[in-house]
Amino acid sequence: MKILIIPDSFKGCLSAKQVANAIEKGILDINPNLEVDKFPFSDGGEGAIDILAAKNLGSLITIKTENALGKKMNAKYLLFHNKKSAWIELSQASGIMHINENERNILRASTYGTGVLIKHALDSGCQEIILGVGGSATNDAAAGIFHALGGSLLDKKRKEIEKGGAELCRLVSIIDPKLNKSVRWKVACDVVNPLIGKNGASSIYGPQKGASQDEIKILENSLLNFSKIIKEHNGRSISKIEGGGAAGGVAAGMFGFFNAKLFSGFTILSEIFDLESQIRSADLIFTGEGKIDSQSLNGKLIGRLGVLAKENKIPCICLVGSKEKGLEENFYENGLTKVFSIQKKHMTVEQSKSNASELLSETAGKVLGYYIKK
DSSP: OEEEEOOOOBTTTBOHHHHHHHHHHHHHHHOTTSEEEEOOOOSSSTTHHHHHHHTTSEEEEEEEEEOTTSOEEEEEEEEETTSSEEEEEHHHHHBGGGSOGGGOOTTTOOSHHHHHHHHHHHHTTOSEEEEEOOSBSOOSTTHHHHHHTTOEEEOTTSOBOOSSGGGGGGOOEEEOOOOOTTOEEEEEEOOOOOSSSTTSIIIIITGGGTOOHHHHHHHHHHHHHHHHHHHHHHOOOOSSOTTTTHHHHHHHHHHHHHOOEEEEHHHHHHHHHTHHHHHHTOSEEEEEEEEESGGGGTTSHHHHHHHHHHHTTOOEEEEEEEEOTTOHHHHHHTTOSEEEEOOOTTOOHHHHHHTHHHHHHHHHHHHHHHHHHO
């Protein structure tokens, strides 16, 4: 029996690699003779560059930059071996994990630090930038990135606006940076939410980043003004583009500023790794993520993997920290054979997070034992 392990990360808890290792341990504890192929994966957001580096597809470059609130830090990106393409991971500099919960400030948070990473890659000769978005602390629609690359965002007095999504309500005019016109821009995103509206960046993802209802209104108005100015500046309509709301509107902003193409992160990575051939060769698949909910089936790793498993008639077991109730039928219809939560009834969420690795191993072993007997 060949078992393929293709998990995403458990955000704020375990990386995709750590999840894969924990599942592998549980499997081999049951039967050390099984063939196990680990494939820690990503939907293009957090963790993608580590997976690419682990597969020896490029080198990790570490430079000095800043987090979403301007604090100096080091962050990395992946330079592919051809030296012409780079994978930039937004969460490396602008991720919410770098901001203490009591210090979060979505109105002021900026993607400027990610722009520093992109600038370094461009200055190093890259002609293609793949920006993996997800896990951001921001809602500035890539305004910080634009600023870091030499662009100007001006108010009615022709002065540069301050960093942060809230400032976009003051935007009146745009001056483009002097960049090589031949650069190819790709955004790897895992959601379909638009920039504006009840399903947009501010309303859906703002609360996850600590935004109050009043702050959501401020951000929504700022993005409305931003989309208006972008349309006036270069004729691009960004308010309703599918996936534009990803990472606080970064996807829409990158399209608006640079005519970036938006892709499913899962699709980009699965093509790089020829994932479907890996799936066809397996007898059983284990996957997992921290929380499975309605968003999991909306372009994210779990949903996309389930579809591929179903098409190739391979059983797919999903291990999660928690699962949203009432969606079981949706999970199964989308190719997941069974979904198991690793959290024990007597445990709090924090306790299960602290013991996630052990719980993953234990659950994987129990599930495999059941599967073999069956």
